[in-house]
Amino acid sequence: MLWNGIFYVTSAIMLLSALSALFARRAMYGGLYVITSMVAMALLYYLLGGPFMSALQVSLYVGAVLVLLVFMMTMLHRPKPRVYIPRMNRRFWWPMLLLLVLLAEIATLFATGPQTALPPIVSIGPKAVAEQLFGHYLLIVEATALLLLAALTAVLYLSRKVEES
Amino acid sequence: MVYEPTLMTGALLFLIGLAMVLLRRELLFVLMGIEVMFNGAGLTAAAAGQYWQDSVGQILVLFLMTITGAELAVALVLVYLAFRRLKVTELSEIRSLRDEPTLPEESRP
Numbered sequence: 001m002l003w004n005g006i007f008y009v010t011s012a013i014m015l016l017s018a019l020s021a022l023f024a025r026r027a028m029y030g031g032l033y034v035i036t037s038m039v040a041m042a043l044l045y046y047l048l049g050g051p052f053m054s055a056l057q058v059s060l061y062v063g064a065v066l067v068l069l070v071f072m073m074t075m076l077h078r079p080k081p082r083v084y085i086p087r088m089n090r091r092f093w094w095p096m097l098l099l100l101v102l103l104a105e106i107a108t109l110f111a112t113g114p115q116t117a118l119p120p121i122v123s124i125g126p127k128a129v130a131e132q133l134f135g136h137y138l139l140i141v142e143a144t145a146l147l148l149l150a151a152l153t154a155v156l157y158l159s160r161k162v163e164e165s
Numbered sequence: 166m167v168y169e170p171t172l173m174t175g176a177l178l179f180l181i182g183l184a185m186v187l188l189r190r191e192l193l194f195v196l197m198g199i200e201v202m203f204n205g206a207g208l209t210a211a212a213a214g215q216y217w218q219d220s221v222g223q224i225l226v227l228f229l230m231t232i233t234g235a236e237l238a239v240a241l242v243l244v245y246l247a248f249r250r251l252k253v254t255e256l257s258e259i260r261s262l263r264d265e266p267t268l269p270e271e272s273r274p
Contacts, residue, residue, distance in 0.1 A: 011174045018181040018201050027193045034197050037178075041204050048171065048211045050223045060230045065200060065237055072241050073193060076248050095187035099180060106176045110169055121215060128220040129227070137224060144231050151235035158242045 003121070007047050014040035027073045035066050052126040171212040179205030190255045192244045196237065203233045 017036040024030035042057040133141060182205060185198025207226045214222015244254075253259055 008170070011170065015174065015177055015181065018178055021194075021197060021201070022181055022185050022188070024194075027191060030194055030197055034200060037201065038204065041208065044171075044174075044208060045211055045226075048215045050211055050214070050226070053211060053223050053226050056227065056230060060234065061200070061204075065234060068237060068241060069193065069197065072245065075245060076193065076254050092188065095184075099184050099187065102180055102183070106173070106180065110173045110176075113169065119218070122218050124214070124218070124220045124223060129223050132220050132224055133227070140228065144228060148231065148235050151238050155238050155242050158239075158246060 003047065007044070010040050010043045010047065013037075014044065027076075028070070031066060031069050031073060034069075035062055038062050038066065047121070049121045049123045051123060052129050168212065168216060172209060175205045175208035175212065177205075178202075178208060181205075190257055192247065192254055192256060195256065196240055196244070199240075200233065200237070203229055 014037050017033045017040065021030045021033035021037065024033055038057060038061045042054045042062075045057055046054040179202050182198045182201030182203075185201060186195050189195060189198065207229050210222045210225040210229065212222070214220065214225070247253055247259060251259065251261065
């Protein structure tokens, strides 16, 4: 089935590019891999029946968040960027052990769980989302707006302190 | 469509993000790892919304994106402040608040 093929290929692209970001040497390459992963994620959202989320993923994550990260990479310029060498010491092996345990848990969970077949994918358009968003969840939308305002104020305050010092 | 591959992809993406947070030393990579973790959680929410064929999953992803944006803006300014004031870009170099194991002679009681 075509849907399954596109889904698996996109999932593989997303996971592989995220894995490449884990092992990227320079921050800019890591950012590019994360962007690739997020664009693949937008396609996955579309395949899961959320065209509105897919558009928001591209415009918010790729358009805003990653541009912010790339902008910060240009400002955090070190004359000699340190090349990432994974050292096989205690600081590397203990988190690695925890991650491997978590990976084993995920594998066990999905290997033993029942395979639930879903009904066919239904596209849930922007209208249904907006009706819920500005009807039932209006208070949370207001709270999120307040949170964004607080973040904006905090960023302005912190950056002003930088200018003064 | 089968339900498990979507959830498994989300879990693996979360795991890769967690590995980026735990194994990398650079502050920017840690922030990118947090973004990847948020993406994994969002994929799980989207799959759950499609499972119940409801728009609540998309609304959860929407709030997740907004809160990620707010968090990242503040975190990036803090990274920038750490670079401007302390000239560091790596986690292991930020140790201003660490208890030094050996005190200088004159400060000992």
